[in-house]
Amino acid sequence: MKKIYLDYASTTPVDKRVIKAMEPFLTKNYGNTMSLHSFGQEAKLALENSRQVLADLINAKPNEIIFTGSATESNNQALKGVALRERSESKGGQYKNHIIISAIEHACIMESAKWLAKNGFEITKLPVDKYGMVNPEDVKKAITPKTILVSVMHTSNEIGTIEPIAEIGKICREKGVYFHTDAVQSFGKIAIDVKKYNIDLLTGSAHKMYGPKGIALLYVREGVKIEPILHGGGQENGLRSSTVNVPAIVGFAKAAELCKVEMKKEGARQIKLRDKAIKEILKIKGTRLNGHSENRLPNNINVSFPYIEGESLIIRLDLEGIACSTGSACSSYKLEPSYVLLAIGLKPEEAHGSLRISLGRFTTEKEINHLLKVLPKIVKQLELMSPFKKKYEKE
Amino acid sequence: MKKNSAKTCGSLYTEKVMETFKSPHNYGKIKDASGIGKVGNIVCGDVMWLYIKVDKKEVIKDIKFETxxxxxxxSTSSIITDLVKGKTIKEALKITKDNVIESLGGLPKIKYHCSVLAVDALIEAVYDYYTKTKQVIPADLQKKHYIIQKSKDVIEKRYEGL
Known part of the structure; x- marks a missing residue:
């Protein structure tokens, strides 16, 4: 059985062209960027060339790109770095201590905010509408003289909704508040211009765009005051001490280059597949689409089935060779249903029956057709076991 | 190191669990059930209904689940139907969550509550049977029933605000 991978929002395979670009930096040019000899200088050159490529992708300057080890690290760095700098500058006096995030941010933003709340910062969580959209007016209203940072993701990792970051960026710039966006899911998929959108900090990650795991970036606009979290040798402009992971960065840059070239065509292709799949899946009685029908990532599908549970659905699909994801509690280690789905107004029981299908560069129409053949059967099987089947039939 | 089946969910579930999940036994309804046990809460993501058919000798002749x-x-639903079928009520009530877990070759710790749910469903089904047949309910069954109902209330309260 040939397996079908439809969980690209979790991670992606590394493109062969990326591996090819990385290889020399694992075997031949393995120098440390801090070394003065030719090995080191070659590595340094590759690092700076890569930085330029990634800066170009979002219309930033190369010196505004900081490489980190993961998107989680970038997001931690953004929130904690800005907050702690603000506090350290106050030298024990009054400082701005207010941070605004949305209710549907990734766990690494949520948990960083939670940690900051424990350490003297005030956190406001903005609600979202039924599609998962933040209202820019809410951002405007939430900003106080004590606000230092607003962090709203570019696109939801679960439901694919695209947030109005241009409007939010404009508001933040006018108010003199930093704006960070977690762009992990959209990076390389949707064009972003940090200058045009007034973005001060932005997170992107390689392994969601056919690059290797363990490498991500934080764009920090020139002039943004931020404290490092990792201290040591002073790499990355003093913001991220650690030996620079050159092969991964070279891979990240190659991945970005490929995404940039293929973005338009690939986006259109995925939207076509996505919409076909959504249309067919919604024919299964009782199914609802989570997120927005148009204003969503080209590769994201998120649906809820009534009266069946997500983990069972995922495992049944896996037994058929199809890999997807769910926001059901039973799939997590917390046994709580997805807060994102609850935030868009789903009842906990609806959140349990959610399925996220995310497409990618290597997804074919044939694969989608196979999914569409298998999925209704599996839903039916699980419904047959569910005590709510009868209730469902009556409706 | 314990070798896991890497084919699917190798690190999470045992082969026996996967096998049971793939082809569960005894699912569906019993129309003229002697007793029905309904446990769990949809808010938490687990609801288990157990139907039992009891004969004159108090033997559980048939049992079905809807989960x-x-x-x-x-998997725990299916396995408890296997464990119970053909046993007398008295014998069936001796089945513990550990029996359920053992029969499945183990469960991840975070899923232990599913084995509790299966045992609770059986207790509730027997309780329902006793009530319907107007029998005296043994004290320990009464007590277990009370605890199950109470924890149900707690869960419902916890999620009221959501």
Whole structure:
């Protein structure tokens, strides 16, 4: 059985062209960027060339790109770095201590905010509408003289909704508040211009765009005051001490280059597949689409089935060779249903029956057709076991 | 190191759990059930209904389940029907969550509650049977029934605000 991978929002395979670009930096040019000899200088050159490529992708300057080890690290760095700098500058006096995030941010933003709340910062969580959209007016209203940072993701990792970051960026710039966006899911998929959108900090990650795991970036606009979290040798402009992971960065840059070239065509292709799949899946009685029908990532599908549970659905699909994801509690280690789905107004029981299908560069129409053949059967099987089947039939 | 089946969910569930989940036994309804046990809460993602058919000698001749839940919930449902079928009520009530877990070759710790749910469903089904047949309910069964109902209330309260 040939397996079908439809969980690209979790991670992606590394493109062969990326591996090819990385290889020399694992075997031949393995120098440390801090070394003065030719090995080191070659590595340094590759690092700076890569930085330029990634800066170009979002219309930033190369010196505004900081490489980190993961998107989680970038997001931690953004929130904690800005907050702690603000506090350290106050030298024990009054400082701005207010941070605004949305209710549907990734766990690494949520948990960083939670940690900051424990350490003297005030956190406001903005609600979202039924599609998962933040209202820019809410951002405007939430900003106080004590606000230092607003962090709203570019696109939801679960439901694919695209947030109005241009409007939010404009508001933040006018108010003199930093704006960070977690762009992990959209990076390389949707064009972003940090200058045009007034973005001060932005997170992107390689392994969601056919690059290797363990490498991500934080764009920090020139002039943004931020404290490092990792201290040591002073790499990355003093913001991220650690030996620079050159092969991964070279891979990240190659991945970005490929995404940039293929973005338009690939986006259109995925939207076509996505919409076909959504249309067919919604024919299964009782199914609802989570997120927005148009204003969503080209590769994201998120649906809820009534009266069946997500983990069972995922495992049944896996037994058929199809890999997807769910926001059901039973799939997590917390046994709580997805807060994102609850935030868009789903009842906990609806959140349990959610399925996220995310497409990618290597997804074919044939694969989608196979999914569409298998999925209704599996839903039916699980419904047959569910005590709510009868209730469902009556409706 | 314990070797896991890497084919699917190797690190999470045992082969026996996967096998049971793939082809569960005794699912569906019993129309003229002697007793029905309904446990769990949809808010938490697990609901288990157990139907029993009891004969004159108090032997559980037939048992069926309907479950909304994860792999573990469906597997524990199926396994308890296997464990109970053909036993007298008295024998059936001796089945513990550990028996359920053992029969499945183990469960991840985080899914232990599914084995509790299966045992609770059986207790509730027997309780329902005793009530319907107007029999005296043994004190320990009464007590277990009370605890199950109470924890149900707690869960419902916890999620009221959501």
């Amino acid at each position: 909304f839940g994860c792999v573990a919930a469906i």
